[in-house]
Amino acid sequence: MRKVISSSWFSKLAWMPVFLLSACAGMKPEFAAQDLDRWAQEVLKSSFRDEKAVKVSILQQDRSNAECSSARSSGLELSDQARQEIEAENLKTVRPPEDGQYFGDFKQGEALAQDGRGMTWSDAPGQANGGQCYNCHQLSAQELSYGTLGPSLYHYGVNRGVTDLQSAVSKPVVEYTWAKLWNAKSFNACSAMPRYGHHGILSQAQIKHLMALLLDPQSPVNR
Ligand code: HEC
Missing domain, CATH: 1.10.760.10 (Cytochrome c-like domain)
Incomplete structure (x- = not known):
């Protein structure tokens, strides 16, 4: 039988980018620039x-x-x-x-x-x-x-x-x-x-x- 994504689960997922964006918007700019760059590099290195x-x-x-x-x-x-x-x-x-x-x-x-x-x-x-x-x-x-x-x-x-x-x-x-x-x-x-x-x-x-x-x-x- 085909699995159907339940609508409540799907609607929660749809809100995720909004939560993430508002979390980023709350960061202090110095913190965001330095640390996001370092984190991005770590994620890249560890996932390759x-x-x-x-x-x-x-x-x-x-x-x-x-x-x-x-x-x-x-x-x-x-x-x-x-x-x-x-x-x-x-x-x-x-x-x-x-x-x-x-x-x-x-x-x-x-x-x-x-x-x-x-x-x-x-x-x-x-x-x-x-x-x-x-x-x-x-x-x-x-x-x-x-x-x-x-x-x-x-x-x-x-x-x-x-x-x-x-x-x-x-x-x-x-x-x-x-x-x-x-x-x-x-x-x-x-x-x-x-x-x-x-x-x-x-x-x-x-x-x-x-x-x-x-x-x-x-x-x-x-x-
Ligand atoms: C990802 C894009 C890209 C690829 C792929 C690429 N080039 Fe280029 N090429 C450029 C850019 C941008 C410039 C101009 C800026 C510079 O001088 O680096 C350039 C400049 C040049 C120049 C100097 C032009 C001049 O008037 O002095 C030559 C010769 C050249 N490319 C040859 C090639 C050849 C042959 C290939 C394939 C093996 C190639 N390029 C692949 C982007 C690329």
């Missing part, structure tokens, strides 16, 4: 466990995460000094390609940009992740579905004057783009973009495919 590709260690914030989150939640800007220090710390993590080759295959780059798989508790550890670039960026003109959290990357290479991947003129753009994909906070302390190389989300080979997608004059991003 390692599960396949997701590790509890992901809750450890580095300086960039901690200072950017607290600046955002308090409505304050980071100081110029903190911003510069955080960017310098992140830039130090960038590792250039081991074989000196920055470019792979733009077709594989496009597939990676489309692919949002990976890094969830149902993914086996060691399985290759996607880049999910389209979640935040426009890239090729053919793909109509994309997010707008990040700027459009359509014509990324053309707009920066890249006509030949190997030319000396392209070098600064190539090195900047590699570093941006490796660790986006190197140039923007509180960037919302995932730190693909630094956090081992993508391999060097995968980042090379994305480099080709962004900079090769023949790729759908630049045509």
Whole structure:
């Protein structure tokens, strides 16, 4: 037989948010801000466990995460000094390609940009992740579905004057783009973009495919 929620029980439950809200409204603000933050972190930590590709260690914030989150939640800007220090710390993590080759295959780059798989508790550890670039960026003109959290990357290479991947003129753009994909906070302390190389989300080979997608004059991003 189907169980039906008794109306008296249900009506009590419906009042719960009102009681909770009025309890929060009664707190002194200093008490609420500090302690709610600490409690929230404790609840998160105690209710998480390692599960396949997701590790509890992901809750450890580095300086960039901690200072950017607290600046955002308090409505304050980071100081110029903190911003510069955080960017310098992140830039130090960038590792250039081991074989000196920055470019792979733009077709594989496009597939990676489309692919949002990976890094969830149902993914086996060691399985290759996607880049999910389209979640935040426009890239090729053919793909109509994309997010707008990040700027459009359509014509990324053309707009920066890249006509030949190997030319000396392209070098600064190539090195900047590699570093941006490796660790986006190197140039923007509180960037919302995932730190693909630094956090081992993508391999060097995968980042090379994305480099080709962004900079090769023949790729759908630049045509
Ligand atoms: C969660 C959103 C998000 C995802 C996913 C994301 N980005 Fe970004 N990206 C941003 C934001 C926001 C910016 C602009 C702010 C900044 O510079 O960090 C940006 C900036 C960039 C820039 C620098 C643009 C310039 O003009 O200097 C490049 C290049 C870039 N993203 C490439 C990529 C690629 C390639 C991927 C996929 C591997 C990707 N992004 C995934 C949010 C994202």
